[in-house]
Amino acid sequence: MIPPTSEVVALFDLTAIILLLTTVIVFVIPIFILFPPIPVERSDALRQTHTKVGIPASQSNLRTQTSPEHDYQPGKPAKIQSLYIYPVKSCRGIEVGHSKVLPKGLEFDRLFAFARQKSKAASAPEPSGEDGTGTKKHPQWEVITLRQVPLLANIKIDLWLPDVSKTSRQLGRVDGRFIVIRFPWRDSGLKGIIQWISAKLSRGLSGTPEKEFMLSIDFPSPDEIKAAGYQYEDTSFFAKSVYALNMKNEVPPELGLYLGVAVPVTVFMVDPDQRREVFRNAPRKADAGYQPVIDFQDAYPLHLLNLTSVRALESKVQKDDNLQFLDARRFRPNIIVSGLKEYDEDDWRSIEFSQPPQSATAKLSGSKFDVSCRTVRCKLPNVDPVTGIRHKVEPDNSLRKYRNIDEGAPKSGCMGMQLCPIFPKTDDPEDLELSLEVGMEIKVLQRGHHLAL
Structure with a gap:
């Protein structure tokens, strides 16, 4: 018995669709490998040459x-x-x-500490010395802690150390020790929707969008300090002043927005010397x-x-x-x-x-x-x-x-x-x-x- 024409057409259409989908998948997979729809995170790159320090929460x-x-x-x-x-x-x-x-x-x-910029009144010069003729300037920055900004508790820190057993085909052997700083962040509009989808695809259904930045924990040389635009400054730390390296160029402005800090936020690192x-x-x-x-x-x-x-x-x-x-x-x-x-x-x-x-x-x-x-x-x-x-x-x-x-x-x-x-x-x-x-x-x-x- 010869099948009805409609069934032949349906079978042909199904076969054509399967072939089309297979062709598309075969064509798209290499593109996804070269140009992944999920942004490549720093941790993905570091994993090729470094090992992350720490005990997983499930094994705490x-x-x-x-x-x-x-x-x-x-x-x-x-x-x-x-x-x-x-x-x-x-x-x-x-x-x-x-x-x-x-x-x-x-x-x-405690290698690093975040700090916020003080108001102009708080950092204005004031008389100093017994005769009052000299002037001193209060630090323009103050270290922030969980006492003032409790959302700091939600900032995650990953520590990556070089692994001599690992070598990247693209990068070779990479030295240097780094921390990756991650905090919850989602942009508005279509960009935010894409970030939300990417987080679910890369971290599972419980994943949430995050923004990250990376810092070297090896103290920079004078030439590196100059090239990066860092500078030594005083920052208030409780009732004292700490002279440390201000690395404000590394801190994304979104961090202050997430923390609810209305003034600029920076990060300081203490000079080991x-x-x-x-x-x-x-x-x-x-x-x-x-x-x-x-x-x-x-x-x-x-x-x-x-x-x-x-x-x-x-x-x-x-x-x-x-x-x-x-x-x-x-x-x-x-x-x-x-x-x-x-x-x-x-x-x-x-x-x-x-x-x-x-x-x-x-x-x-x-x-x-x-x-x-x-x-x-x-x-x-x-x-x-x-x-x-x-x-x-x-x-x-x-x-x-x-x-x-x-x-x-x-x-x-x-x-x-x-x-x-x-x-x-x-x-x-x-x-x-x-x-x-x-x-x-x-x-x-x-x-x-x-x-x-």
Whole structure:
């Protein structure tokens, strides 16, 4: 039986359509490879020659931070539960499994800080000197933190280091160490729609449009500084002034718009040869063999936090829809420890981290630290590190009520401890290096009184 003409035509049309689609696909695929519809991100290029530093969120050592397994258990040693670095001050941190410890703290920590331009009145010259004849000019910039701009918490930082095992066919071997700074951003109109589609295609259904820019973490040479148009300037940092490299040419104007900052925003980097020396309660050079220094840390090289103490404070906090549990990351720690009694750290003066006895490297000397003072808290922990939303009162209220324990900081709450590394040898700059690793055990070497200065 011969099929009706209409069925023959339909079959022919279907075959023709399939052939046409196949031809188009074969033709278009090479074009998409050469000219992808999704913009190529810096991370895509860096992945060819570099390795991204950090532990994926799905494998975080803080996934179970609220579990009783981290509480004090007699006979079981306390240990390092997690390590964090913050390459850009107040932005999203990077969890690592191990880290070098330098005189300034963990490697790559607080290298950069964003700053906003002050009003003309705030930066105007004013008389200086006892006779009032000289003039001094206030810094035109001020460092911004989560205290003033909570949306900094939503700025993600990716750290990329060269990988000797990787070589790009197009680029060869690429040296240099970089951070890629990403923040939520979507343009208006058709461009914004394309950005939204691209984000879904490249990052999955939960992907959101982002804008990114890249900075080298290797301090530039004088020639590079001149070529890039950078300049050294003072920027206000709390009540002090920091002399650092202003790299404003690198910051896209959209960043200020996202943060809700109406004035220009820039980024500063501390010159490694001009780091700020730390005094106050820190060990002196005559005792430690070197003077501790910092980049954009608040006051000391390292901040330690006890998970059990966080849970103890959480029991006092008034929870609501905006604060379901007290995330340890609210306190911006470098070293998070577990297995201690609550607030056991309050009177530490000297500690040592070492590998467990069964470890292959257990016989190596441990890493010792001076516990310089308690961490006096401001309202920064009120900011949720996941959403960038600032709670109106907590945990600041509970800190002031239950943790007003230091005579040097009356009416303030304390949580965590400030550390300075103690190096076995200090004669050669190359000797000024320790190491920390998740799982290291804690030994308290000395206890004593603390008074914040």
